[in-house]
Amino acid sequence: MLQPDTPAVTPAAPDALRALPPDDPQRERLHNEVHARPPARIRLPALVVYVAVLNEGISRDQECAHLQRLPGQAGLQPEDLAGSFLRLRGEGYTLKWERHTEFSRYSLVQPLPAGAGLGAEQPPLLPGLVLPADWFATLPGRTVAAVKLVLVEQDLTDPQAALALGQRWLGGRTVVASHLGHNGHSIAVTNFRLQPNGFERMLVMAAPGTSETRAGRISARLLELETYRLMALRGLPAAKTLAPELAAAEADLADTIAQLERRHASEQDLLDRLIHVAAGVERANAQHQYRFSATQAYAELVRQRTAELREKAIPGTQTIGEFMQRRLSPAIATVAATERRLASLSQRIERASALLRTRVDIATETQNQQLLAKLTQGQALQLQLQSTVEGLSIAAISYYMVSLLLYGAKAAKGLGLPLNPEMTAGAMIPFVLWGVWKTTQRIHAKLHARGDAH
Known part of the structure:
Protein backbone atom coordinates (compact mmCIF):
# COMPACT_ATOMS: atom_id res chain seq x y z
CA MET A 1 0.00 0.00 0.00
CA LEU A 2 1.32 3.42 -0.94
CA GLN A 3 1.80 5.80 1.98
CA PRO A 4 2.23 9.58 1.76
CA ASP A 5 5.40 11.09 3.11
CA THR A 6 5.14 12.87 6.45
CA PRO A 7 7.52 15.64 7.51
CA ALA A 8 10.17 14.69 10.01
CA VAL A 9 9.52 15.86 13.56
CA THR A 10 12.37 17.79 15.10
CA PRO A 11 13.00 16.77 18.73
CA ALA A 12 12.24 19.50 21.22
CA ALA A 13 15.34 21.35 22.32
CA PRO A 14 16.08 21.78 26.02
CA ASP A 15 15.64 25.55 25.72
CA ALA A 16 12.19 25.32 24.09
CA LEU A 17 11.00 28.47 25.88
CA ARG A 18 9.90 30.93 23.19
CA ALA A 19 11.70 34.27 23.39
CA LEU A 20 10.51 35.90 20.14
CA PRO A 21 7.76 38.29 19.06
CA PRO A 22 4.69 36.72 17.38
CA ASP A 23 5.44 35.14 14.01
CA ASP A 24 4.46 36.72 10.73
CA PRO A 25 1.51 34.64 9.38
CA GLN A 26 3.63 33.45 6.43
CA ARG A 27 6.90 32.87 8.28
CA GLU A 28 6.65 29.08 8.67
CA ARG A 29 5.44 28.57 5.11
CA LEU A 30 8.22 30.71 3.65
CA HIS A 31 10.83 29.11 5.87
CA ASN A 32 9.84 25.59 4.83
CA GLU A 33 9.74 26.47 1.12
CA VAL A 34 13.33 25.23 0.74
CA HIS A 35 12.17 21.80 1.95
CA ALA A 36 8.96 21.77 -0.11
CA ARG A 37 10.19 19.53 -2.97
CA PRO A 38 13.03 17.30 -1.73
CA PRO A 39 14.75 15.23 -4.46
CA ALA A 40 14.04 11.54 -4.61
CA ARG A 41 16.49 8.90 -3.41
CA ILE A 42 17.01 6.50 -6.31
CA ARG A 43 18.66 3.11 -5.96
CA LEU A 44 20.39 2.00 -9.17
CA PRO A 45 19.51 0.53 -11.58
CA ALA A 46 16.19 2.33 -11.84
CA LEU A 47 13.53 3.47 -14.28
CA VAL A 48 11.94 6.92 -13.88
CA VAL A 49 8.73 7.52 -15.85
CA TYR A 50 8.05 11.24 -15.89
CA VAL A 51 5.02 13.08 -17.30
CA ALA A 52 4.31 16.82 -17.08
CA VAL A 53 0.81 18.00 -18.03
CA LEU A 54 -0.61 21.48 -18.39
CA ASN A 55 -3.06 22.03 -15.54
CA GLU A 56 -5.10 24.93 -16.92
CA GLY A 57 -8.72 24.23 -15.96
CA ILE A 58 -7.68 21.19 -13.90
CA SER A 59 -8.46 21.38 -10.19
CA ARG A 60 -6.66 19.68 -7.33
CA ASP A 61 -9.83 17.66 -6.72
CA GLN A 62 -9.51 16.17 -10.21
CA GLU A 63 -5.85 15.36 -9.65
CA CYS A 64 -6.68 13.87 -6.24
CA ALA A 65 -9.38 11.70 -7.83
CA HIS A 66 -6.83 10.36 -10.29
CA LEU A 67 -4.30 9.64 -7.54
CA GLN A 68 -7.04 7.77 -5.67
CA ARG A 69 -7.09 5.25 -8.53
CA LEU A 70 -3.67 4.03 -7.40
CA PRO A 71 -3.65 0.79 -5.40
CA GLY A 72 -4.39 1.49 -1.74
CA GLN A 73 -5.02 5.22 -2.20
CA ALA A 74 -8.83 5.34 -2.07
CA GLY A 75 -8.62 7.31 1.21
CA LEU A 76 -6.48 10.12 -0.19
CA GLN A 77 -8.10 13.54 0.39
CA PRO A 78 -7.72 16.87 -1.49
CA GLU A 79 -6.28 18.34 1.73
CA ASP A 80 -3.29 16.04 1.26
CA LEU A 81 -2.48 17.96 -1.94
CA ALA A 82 -2.63 21.41 -0.34
CA GLY A 83 1.16 21.73 -0.25
CA SER A 84 1.50 21.18 -4.02
CA PHE A 85 3.83 18.23 -3.33
CA LEU A 86 3.09 14.63 -2.45
CA ARG A 87 5.25 11.50 -2.48
CA LEU A 88 3.48 8.18 -2.24
CA ARG A 89 5.58 5.15 -1.34
CA GLY A 90 4.90 1.55 -2.25
CA GLU A 91 6.76 -1.74 -2.16
CA GLY A 92 10.00 -0.92 -4.00
CA TYR A 93 8.72 2.13 -5.88
CA THR A 94 7.54 5.69 -5.29
CA LEU A 95 5.24 8.12 -7.09
CA LYS A 96 5.79 11.85 -6.75
CA TRP A 97 3.17 14.48 -7.61
CA GLU A 98 4.01 18.20 -7.90
CA ARG A 99 1.76 21.08 -8.94
CA HIS A 100 3.26 24.26 -10.40
CA THR A 101 1.70 27.42 -11.80
CA GLU A 102 1.14 26.09 -15.32
CA PHE A 103 1.79 22.38 -15.12
CA SER A 104 1.69 19.35 -12.83
CA ARG A 105 4.39 16.66 -12.74
CA TYR A 106 4.11 12.95 -12.04
CA SER A 107 7.28 10.91 -11.47
CA LEU A 108 7.31 7.16 -11.01
CA VAL A 109 10.55 5.65 -9.70
CA GLN A 110 10.77 1.85 -9.87
CA PRO A 111 13.36 -0.89 -10.40
CA LEU A 112 14.62 -1.27 -13.94
CA PRO A 113 12.70 -4.01 -15.82
CA ALA A 114 14.66 -7.11 -16.73
CA GLY A 115 16.52 -6.91 -20.03
CA ALA A 116 16.36 -3.09 -20.19
CA GLY A 117 19.93 -2.41 -19.09
CA LEU A 118 23.06 -1.67 -21.10
CA GLY A 119 23.69 -4.06 -23.92
CA ALA A 120 20.08 -3.91 -25.10
CA GLU A 121 19.00 -1.86 -28.10
CA GLN A 122 15.90 0.30 -27.62
CA PRO A 123 14.47 -2.09 -25.00
CA PRO A 124 10.71 -1.83 -24.27
CA LEU A 125 10.11 -0.11 -20.96
CA LEU A 126 6.38 0.57 -20.62
CA PRO A 127 5.37 -3.11 -20.44
CA GLY A 128 7.43 -3.40 -17.25
CA LEU A 129 5.60 -0.61 -15.36
CA VAL A 130 4.34 -1.46 -11.89
CA LEU A 131 1.29 0.81 -12.31
CA PRO A 132 -1.84 -0.02 -14.34
CA ALA A 133 -1.23 0.41 -18.05
CA ASP A 134 -3.81 3.16 -18.52
CA TRP A 135 -2.97 5.23 -15.42
CA PHE A 136 -0.56 7.63 -17.16
CA ALA A 137 -2.75 7.77 -20.29
CA THR A 138 -5.69 9.16 -18.29
CA LEU A 139 -3.84 11.85 -16.35
CA PRO A 140 -5.98 15.03 -16.19
CA GLY A 141 -4.44 17.70 -18.43
CA ARG A 142 -2.52 17.97 -21.70
CA THR A 143 0.95 16.46 -22.02
CA VAL A 144 3.82 18.92 -22.35
CA ALA A 145 6.73 16.61 -21.48
CA ALA A 146 7.11 12.83 -21.15
CA VAL A 147 10.44 11.15 -20.44
CA LYS A 148 11.55 7.62 -19.68
CA LEU A 149 14.81 8.01 -17.80
CA VAL A 150 16.95 4.95 -17.07
CA LEU A 151 19.77 5.15 -14.52
CA VAL A 152 22.37 2.36 -14.39
CA GLU A 153 25.82 1.82 -12.95
CA GLN A 154 28.71 1.60 -15.40
CA ASP A 155 32.48 1.83 -15.31
CA LEU A 156 33.32 5.27 -16.74
CA THR A 157 37.09 4.78 -17.01
CA ASP A 158 36.71 4.70 -20.78
CA PRO A 159 34.09 7.37 -21.62
CA GLN A 160 34.08 6.46 -25.33
CA ALA A 161 33.23 2.84 -24.59
CA ALA A 162 30.47 3.90 -22.20
CA LEU A 163 29.14 6.36 -24.80
CA ALA A 164 29.04 3.58 -27.41
CA LEU A 165 26.90 1.46 -25.09
CA GLY A 166 24.57 4.41 -24.48
CA GLN A 167 24.28 5.15 -28.18
CA ARG A 168 23.39 1.53 -28.92
CA TRP A 169 20.81 1.56 -26.09
CA LEU A 170 19.14 4.59 -27.75
CA GLY A 171 18.97 2.88 -31.14
CA GLY A 172 22.30 3.82 -32.70
CA ARG A 173 21.29 7.30 -33.86
CA THR A 174 23.19 10.51 -33.28
CA VAL A 175 23.10 11.45 -29.62
CA VAL A 176 24.16 14.28 -27.34
CA ALA A 177 26.06 13.35 -24.22
CA SER A 178 27.71 15.05 -21.26
CA HIS A 179 30.16 14.02 -18.60
CA LEU A 180 28.45 15.39 -15.44
CA GLY A 181 30.15 16.81 -12.36
CA HIS A 182 33.62 18.15 -11.77
CA ASN A 183 34.92 14.62 -11.15
CA GLY A 184 32.89 13.05 -13.97
CA HIS A 185 30.65 10.99 -11.71
CA SER A 186 28.18 10.12 -14.50
CA ILE A 187 27.41 10.36 -18.21
CA ALA A 188 23.99 11.49 -19.51
CA VAL A 189 22.99 10.45 -23.04
CA THR A 190 19.88 11.35 -25.03
CA ASN A 191 18.76 12.16 -28.56
CA PHE A 192 15.80 14.46 -27.66
CA ARG A 193 13.55 12.51 -30.04
CA LEU A 194 9.89 11.66 -29.47
CA GLN A 195 9.02 8.00 -29.87
CA PRO A 196 5.71 6.80 -31.35
CA ASN A 197 4.36 6.29 -27.80
CA GLY A 198 4.90 9.99 -27.04
CA PHE A 199 7.87 9.56 -24.69
CA GLU A 200 11.48 10.53 -25.17
CA ARG A 201 14.36 8.55 -23.67
CA MET A 202 17.30 9.52 -21.50
CA LEU A 203 20.06 7.32 -20.14
CA VAL A 204 22.32 8.08 -17.19
CA MET A 205 25.37 5.89 -16.60
CA ALA A 206 26.68 6.53 -13.11
CA ALA A 207 29.96 5.38 -11.65
CA PRO A 208 29.75 2.34 -9.36
CA GLY A 209 28.99 3.36 -5.79
CA THR A 210 26.95 6.43 -6.74
CA SER A 211 24.76 7.36 -3.79
CA GLU A 212 20.97 7.30 -3.95
CA THR A 213 20.89 11.03 -3.15
CA ARG A 214 23.20 11.93 -6.04
CA ALA A 215 21.18 9.77 -8.42
CA GLY A 216 18.04 11.60 -7.31
CA ARG A 217 19.64 15.00 -7.91
CA ILE A 218 20.86 14.00 -11.38
CA SER A 219 17.38 12.76 -12.29
CA ALA A 220 15.70 15.92 -11.01
CA ARG A 221 18.04 18.25 -12.92
CA LEU A 222 17.69 16.43 -16.23
CA LEU A 223 13.90 16.17 -16.00
CA GLU A 224 13.50 19.79 -14.93
CA LEU A 225 15.83 20.88 -17.73
CA GLU A 226 13.67 19.17 -20.35
CA THR A 227 10.41 20.45 -18.84
CA TYR A 228 11.58 24.05 -18.63
CA ARG A 229 12.98 23.82 -22.17
CA LEU A 230 9.58 22.85 -23.54
CA MET A 231 7.76 25.44 -21.42
CA ALA A 232 10.14 28.14 -22.64
CA LEU A 233 9.41 27.19 -26.26
CA ARG A 234 5.67 27.72 -25.74
CA GLY A 235 6.20 31.41 -26.46
CA LEU A 236 7.60 30.75 -29.95
CA PRO A 237 4.30 29.88 -31.73
CA ALA A 238 2.71 32.99 -30.24
CA ALA A 239 5.61 35.13 -31.48
CA LYS A 240 5.38 33.67 -34.98
CA THR A 241 1.60 34.14 -35.08
CA LEU A 242 1.92 37.72 -33.90
CA ALA A 243 4.57 38.73 -36.45
CA PRO A 244 2.14 39.42 -39.38
CA GLU A 245 -0.20 41.34 -37.08
CA LEU A 246 2.65 43.52 -35.85
CA ALA A 247 3.81 44.15 -39.43
CA ALA A 248 0.30 45.26 -40.42
CA ALA A 249 -0.01 47.46 -37.34
CA GLU A 250 3.37 49.09 -38.04
CA ALA A 251 2.33 49.79 -41.65
CA ASP A 252 -0.98 51.32 -40.52
CA LEU A 253 0.80 53.46 -37.94
CA ALA A 254 3.37 54.67 -40.48
CA ASP A 255 0.60 55.62 -42.93
CA THR A 256 -1.33 57.43 -40.20
CA ILE A 257 1.75 59.43 -39.18
CA ALA A 258 2.42 60.29 -42.86
CA GLN A 259 -1.12 61.63 -43.24
CA LEU A 260 -0.71 63.53 -39.99
CA GLU A 261 2.42 65.13 -41.43
CA ARG A 262 0.85 65.97 -44.82
CA ARG A 263 -2.41 67.27 -43.27
CA HIS A 264 -4.44 65.39 -45.91
CA ALA A 265 -6.91 63.95 -43.41
CA SER A 266 -9.09 65.41 -40.71
CA GLU A 267 -8.28 65.01 -37.07
CA GLN A 268 -11.33 62.77 -36.59
CA ASP A 269 -10.24 60.35 -39.34
CA LEU A 270 -6.69 60.21 -37.97
CA LEU A 271 -8.00 59.63 -34.47
CA ASP A 272 -10.22 56.77 -35.63
CA ARG A 273 -7.31 55.05 -37.41
CA LEU A 274 -5.00 55.56 -34.44
CA ILE A 275 -7.56 54.11 -32.03
CA HIS A 276 -7.97 51.06 -34.31
CA VAL A 277 -4.20 50.41 -34.36
CA ALA A 278 -3.87 51.01 -30.60
CA ALA A 279 -6.74 48.63 -29.82
CA GLY A 280 -5.08 45.83 -31.83
CA VAL A 281 -1.74 46.35 -30.10
CA GLU A 282 -3.30 46.40 -26.63
CA ARG A 283 -5.22 43.21 -27.43
CA ALA A 284 -1.97 41.53 -28.47
CA ASN A 285 -0.33 42.76 -25.27
CA ALA A 286 -3.14 41.37 -23.14
CA GLN A 287 -3.06 38.00 -24.93
CA HIS A 288 0.69 37.38 -25.11
CA GLN A 289 2.51 39.44 -22.49
CA TYR A 290 2.28 36.74 -19.83
CA ARG A 291 3.47 34.06 -22.27
CA PHE A 292 6.46 36.15 -23.35
CA SER A 293 7.43 36.94 -19.75
CA ALA A 294 7.06 33.27 -18.81
CA THR A 295 9.31 32.31 -21.72
CA GLN A 296 12.11 34.48 -20.37
CA ALA A 297 11.65 33.06 -16.86
CA TYR A 298 11.72 29.43 -18.09
CA ALA A 299 14.75 30.16 -20.29
CA GLU A 300 16.60 31.46 -17.23
CA LEU A 301 15.72 28.25 -15.36
CA VAL A 302 17.11 26.23 -18.29
CA ARG A 303 20.38 28.16 -18.04
CA GLN A 304 20.53 27.56 -14.28
CA ARG A 305 19.84 23.83 -14.55
CA THR A 306 22.41 23.49 -17.35
CA ALA A 307 25.02 25.22 -15.20
CA GLU A 308 24.19 22.89 -12.29
CA LEU A 309 25.05 19.86 -14.44
CA ARG A 310 28.70 21.06 -14.59
CA GLU A 311 29.17 19.37 -17.95
CA LYS A 312 32.36 18.23 -19.58
CA ALA A 313 32.49 17.35 -23.24
CA ILE A 314 33.12 13.84 -24.51
CA PRO A 315 35.30 14.15 -27.65
CA GLY A 316 33.27 13.90 -30.83
CA THR A 317 29.88 14.46 -29.16
CA GLN A 318 27.89 17.61 -28.52
CA THR A 319 27.04 18.26 -24.87
CA ILE A 320 23.48 18.71 -23.64
CA GLY A 321 24.22 22.35 -22.77
CA GLU A 322 25.62 23.09 -26.24
CA PHE A 323 22.60 21.44 -27.84
CA MET A 324 20.28 23.54 -25.68
CA GLN A 325 22.19 26.72 -26.44
CA ARG A 326 22.20 26.23 -30.20
CA ARG A 327 18.57 25.04 -30.49
CA LEU A 328 16.91 27.08 -27.78
CA SER A 329 18.67 30.45 -28.06
CA PRO A 330 17.21 31.42 -31.49
CA ALA A 331 13.68 30.69 -30.24
CA ILE A 332 14.18 32.68 -27.06
CA ALA A 333 15.71 35.54 -29.06
CA THR A 334 12.70 35.53 -31.41
CA VAL A 335 10.30 35.75 -28.47
CA ALA A 336 12.34 38.54 -26.85
CA ALA A 337 12.50 40.47 -30.13
CA THR A 338 8.72 40.15 -30.58
CA GLU A 339 8.16 41.36 -27.01
CA ARG A 340 10.41 44.39 -27.61
CA ARG A 341 8.72 45.04 -30.96
CA LEU A 342 5.31 45.04 -29.28
CA ALA A 343 6.51 47.42 -26.55
CA SER A 344 8.13 49.71 -29.14
CA LEU A 345 4.92 49.81 -31.18
CA SER A 346 2.96 50.81 -28.08
CA GLN A 347 5.40 53.66 -27.42
CA ARG A 348 5.22 54.86 -31.04
CA ILE A 349 1.42 54.87 -30.88
CA GLU A 350 1.62 56.91 -27.69
CA ARG A 351 3.93 59.46 -29.35
CA ALA A 352 1.66 59.65 -32.42
CA SER A 353 -1.30 60.23 -30.13
CA ALA A 354 0.60 63.06 -28.44
CA LEU A 355 1.31 64.65 -31.84
CA LEU A 356 -2.33 64.38 -32.84
CA ARG A 357 -3.43 65.89 -29.52
CA THR A 358 -1.00 68.78 -30.12
CA ARG A 359 -2.46 69.34 -33.59
CA VAL A 360 -6.00 69.31 -32.21
CA ASP A 361 -5.01 71.71 -29.40
CA ILE A 362 -3.43 74.13 -31.89
CA ALA A 363 -6.52 74.02 -34.13
CA THR A 364 -8.74 74.59 -31.10
CA GLU A 365 -6.61 77.53 -29.98
CA THR A 366 -6.84 79.09 -33.45
CA GLN A 367 -10.61 78.72 -33.42
CA ASN A 368 -10.76 80.29 -29.98
CA GLN A 369 -8.68 83.24 -31.15
CA GLN A 370 -10.95 83.75 -34.14
CA LEU A 371 -13.99 83.60 -31.90
CA LEU A 372 -12.47 86.14 -29.51
CA ALA A 373 -11.68 88.44 -32.43
CA LYS A 374 -15.29 88.28 -33.58
CA LEU A 375 -16.50 88.95 -30.05
CA THR A 376 -14.16 91.94 -29.78
CA GLN A 377 -15.39 93.31 -33.10
CA GLY A 378 -18.99 92.88 -31.95
CA GLN A 379 -18.27 94.67 -28.71
CA ALA A 380 -16.72 97.61 -30.64
CA LEU A 381 -19.79 97.84 -32.82
CA GLN A 382 -21.95 97.65 -29.74
CA LEU A 383 -20.01 100.52 -28.15
CA GLN A 384 -20.44 102.62 -31.29
Missing part, protein backbone atom coordinates in the same frame (compact mmCIF):
# COMPACT_ATOMS: atom_id res chain seq x y z
CA LEU A 385 -24.14 101.89 -31.33
CA GLN A 386 -24.33 102.70 -27.63
CA SER A 387 -22.59 106.05 -28.24
CA THR A 388 -25.03 106.83 -31.03
CA VAL A 389 -27.98 105.90 -28.82
CA GLU A 390 -26.60 108.06 -25.99
CA GLY A 391 -26.31 111.03 -28.39
CA LEU A 392 -29.89 110.57 -29.47
CA SER A 393 -30.92 110.15 -25.84
CA ILE A 394 -29.29 113.51 -24.91
CA ALA A 395 -31.14 115.18 -27.80
CA ALA A 396 -34.45 113.59 -26.80
CA ILE A 397 -34.08 114.49 -23.11
CA SER A 398 -33.08 118.03 -24.02
CA TYR A 399 -36.11 118.29 -26.33
CA TYR A 400 -38.48 117.24 -23.56
CA MET A 401 -36.89 119.63 -21.05
CA VAL A 402 -37.05 122.57 -23.50
CA SER A 403 -40.67 121.68 -24.12
CA LEU A 404 -41.30 121.79 -20.37
CA LEU A 405 -39.59 125.17 -20.14
CA LEU A 406 -41.74 126.48 -23.03
CA TYR A 407 -44.91 125.36 -21.26
CA GLY A 408 -43.65 126.94 -18.05
CA ALA A 409 -42.93 130.25 -19.83
CA LYS A 410 -46.40 130.21 -21.39
CA ALA A 411 -47.93 129.61 -17.99
CA ALA A 412 -45.91 132.50 -16.51
CA LYS A 413 -47.07 134.79 -19.36
CA GLY A 414 -50.67 133.80 -18.62
CA LEU A 415 -50.14 134.90 -15.02
CA GLY A 416 -49.17 138.36 -16.33
CA LEU A 417 -45.37 138.12 -16.38
CA PRO A 418 -43.82 140.06 -19.29
CA LEU A 419 -42.21 136.99 -21.01
CA ASN A 420 -41.95 135.79 -24.57
CA PRO A 421 -42.29 132.02 -24.23
CA GLU A 422 -40.52 131.13 -27.50
CA MET A 423 -37.59 133.47 -26.83
CA THR A 424 -37.21 132.19 -23.28
CA ALA A 425 -37.27 128.54 -24.37
CA GLY A 426 -34.82 129.24 -27.21
CA ALA A 427 -32.44 131.00 -24.85
CA MET A 428 -32.45 127.99 -22.44
CA ILE A 429 -31.58 125.40 -25.09
CA PRO A 430 -27.75 125.66 -24.70
CA PHE A 431 -28.01 125.41 -20.91
CA VAL A 432 -30.31 122.37 -21.13
CA LEU A 433 -27.99 120.58 -23.55
CA TRP A 434 -24.97 121.31 -21.34
CA GLY A 435 -26.78 120.07 -18.22
CA VAL A 436 -27.98 116.80 -19.80
CA TRP A 437 -24.50 116.10 -21.24
CA LYS A 438 -22.84 116.83 -17.88
CA THR A 439 -25.25 114.52 -16.06
CA THR A 440 -24.49 111.70 -18.56
CA GLN A 441 -20.76 112.17 -17.95
CA ARG A 442 -21.25 111.87 -14.19
CA ILE A 443 -23.19 108.61 -14.62
CA HIS A 444 -20.38 107.19 -16.79
CA ALA A 445 -17.77 108.18 -14.22
CA LYS A 446 -19.68 106.42 -11.42
CA LEU A 447 -20.07 103.24 -13.51
CA HIS A 448 -16.36 103.14 -14.36
CA ALA A 449 -15.41 103.69 -10.72
CA ARG A 450 -17.69 100.82 -9.61
CA GLY A 451 -16.20 98.52 -12.28
CA ASP A 452 -12.62 99.31 -11.21
CA ALA A 453 -13.52 98.59 -7.60
CA HIS A 454 -14.66 95.05 -8.57
